[in-house]
Amino acid sequence: MPELNLKLPAHVALLGYGGLVPFVGLVILSGVDPARAAVWGRALVGYGAVILSFVGALHWGFAMTAAGIGLAQRRRAFVWSVVPALLAWPATLMTTPAAALLLVLGFALHFAEDRRLAGVAALPSWYLPLRWRLTVVASVCLLAYVWRGAGQG
Template structure:
């Protein structure tokens, strides 16, 4: 099963800033390379926060249901806010470490979501299609963030 075109298009379009800014860190002249670094941290923080917020949306959907649902467990609500807190930290620390922290955050989110996304969708086929796309997006975003972080640490920008 494939996700609707608009979902795929918007998801993959979201990679443009990751790739474009990472390339700018490597190849742009000063001060544009520094602007790209700050922009990449900001964009990575926004995306990580957004992905955490997806959990809250799923939790709110279950409020008021009579049967117990694991979405109401405190751990899911807590996990939903952790990416935003990590992102907030990332925008205040040394930029190369911030980029690596955000890359790790995206990877951890994807691993945790493997077990939780089944609750977002009406059927397993749709959940699996979304997780496949999320895997592609996470790989490219994490490589972009890591690449920019390593390039910056090595001083090759």
């Protein structure tokens, strides 16, 4: 599998970093349009919940296809793959500040699980650095919204 360890493919970078645009854009909108900050905050939480669910699904795919993992590790990846969605869904029902904090916790837990899986599975060498950068930016945006006190809705 040497092709897995090449540098980050351009199309993956574009898709990954492009997925940060709504995080950054919505937190900026909440600052420049304070009259609708609560609306932008709900949109930020909704998008964060979708993305957290998406990254959980990555582990379902890894569980089905990753080389180098045993039955117990494969089972753990399948089980873990649904946990982010189970964290994201209640976030959509909470107040915005609490929801944003729950999503940040979910992203942090997921990155920890990514690191654990990368230790036993043959994942691309670019995967963890990319996931780290995406996790940091998404989390900083969610925390910035909460910190600014905009999310009272």
